[in-house]
Amino acid sequence: MMQAIAAAELGDDVLGDDPTVERLERTVAAILGMEAAILVPSGTMANQLAIRSACESGDEVICHRDSHVLHYETAAPAALSGCMTQPLEGEAGVFDAESVRRAVRPSDQHAPRSRMLVVENTVNRAGGTAWRREEFRAVASAARDLGLHVHVDGARLWNACIARGYAPGEFLAASADSASVCFSKGLGAPVGSALAGSRALIGRARRFRKMFGGAMRQSGLLAAAAIHALEHHVARLVEDHAHAMRLAAGLSGLPGIEVEPAPRGMRTNMVFLRVPGDAAEFCTRLAAQGVRMIPMGHGRVRAVTHLDVDAAGIERAIEAVRSIAGR
Numbered sequence: 001m002m003q004a005i006a007a008a009e010l011g012d013d014v015l016g017d018d019p020t021v022e023r024l025e026r027t028v029a030a031i032l033g034m035e036a037a038i039l040v041p042s043g044t045m046a047n048q049l050a051i052r053s054a055c056e057s058g059d060e061v062i063c064h065r066d067s068h069v070l071h072y073e074t075a076a077p078a079a080l081s082g083c084m085t086q087p088l089e090g091e092a093g094v095f096d097a098e099s100v101r102r103a104v105r106p107s108d109q110h111a112p113r114s115r116m117l118v119v120e121n122t123v124n125r126a127g128g129t130a131w132r133r134e135e136f137r138a139v140a141s142a143a144r145d146l147g148l149h150v151h152v153d154g155a156r157l158w159n160a161c162i163a164r165g166y167a168p169g170e171f172l173a174a175s176a177d178s179a180s181v182c183f184s185k186g187l188g189a190p191v192g193s194a195l196a197g198s199r200a201l202i203g204r205a206r207r208f209r210k211m212f213g214g215a216m217r218q219s220g221l222l223a224a225a226a227i228h229a230l231e232h233h234v235a236r237l238v239e240d241h242a243h244a245m246r247l248a249a250g251l252s253g254l255p256g257i258e259v260e261p262a263p264r265g266m267r268t269n270m271v272f273l274r275v276p277g278d279a280a281e282f283c284t285r286l287a288a289q290g291v292r293m294i295p296m297g298h299g300r301v302r303a304v305t306h307l308d309v310d311a312a313g314i315e316r317a318i319e320a321v322r323s324i325a326g327r
């Protein structure tokens with residue numbers, strides 16, 4: 001990846017002439033089966049550009065109650081787009097078409113205008129749930145029938161694809177109006193995400209990206225890393241999922257540690273633990289042993305496997321938890 005970065009042909013993407021960024025954007029659009037794509041600094045910006053580009057102030061974004069746009073994007077739908085969010089219930093971050101139909105507001109001057117449905121795949125806070133293609137088709141088609149824009153927060157879309165055995169374009173085909181994807185998570189690039197959608201949507205997003213301060217100049221450096229990640233780091237995600245399974249098995253039964261079951265029976269690259277006492281303190285003690293997990297509030301801890309963690313690292317993590325478990 002460092003060689004790809006060093007060899008990247010560069011221009012100025014704010015002026016629209018960075019050939020490596022153009023190549024990445026064409027590649028991502030083709031993989032996702034969309035007309036166009038745009039490189040952005042973060043997954044948050046990709047989601048927020050989708051909302052800003054597809055919605056108006058006074059609109060409503062419908063999403064699962066555990067979704068990233070609701071919990072971890074600093075109320076940006078309200079702050080940047082004047083949109084409110086309506087949370088849906090559903091096991092493991094998944095909901096059905098009927099919940100979407102019930103959530104959509106009547107066309108009435110008293111009500112916000114329901115305008116967008118966000119489907120996260122995989123669902124981070126739920127433990128990395130991978131949607132089934134048919135489930136997504138059903139909710140997306142219900143949403144579209146009611147005039148909603150369907151946005152997929154695919155920060156970990158490739159993990160879902162590997163776990164469920166569908167291709168990204170196949171999952172999104174004819175059901176999604178836009179999708180965000182990240183190169184900097186399981187795919188292992190240093191920085192970068194993309195938003196894909198129709199040419200018109202991405203044209204609007206390009207303007208708002210500039211407004212949000214996300215237009216970058218010699219960003220071919222980042223695009224080269226992302227292209228390398230797409231070419232070399234997708235098929236290997238299967239290893240991350242196997243490592244997560246091994247981690248979950250190794251941690252099960254340790255005193256005081258409760259491993260949350262794989263969401264809907266299918267593990268991707270995450271393991272959530274319930275730990276006694278303070279989750280942040282638990283993570284600090286682990287970090288002192290060189291193992292990093294993240295507190296997710298109220299006795300809940302998240303471990304994520306990725307390309308920098310090998311099988312030996314998983315065993316080391318299990319031993320580190322064993323050494324502090326029950327203390």
Ligand SMILES: Cc1ncc(COP(=O)(O)O)c(C=O)c1O
Binds near residue numbers: 041120193
């Ligand atoms: C599902 C999901 N969407 C979006 C994001 C945002 O990505 P970023 O941290 O690059 O803004 C994350 C980050 O973890 C995520 O898990």
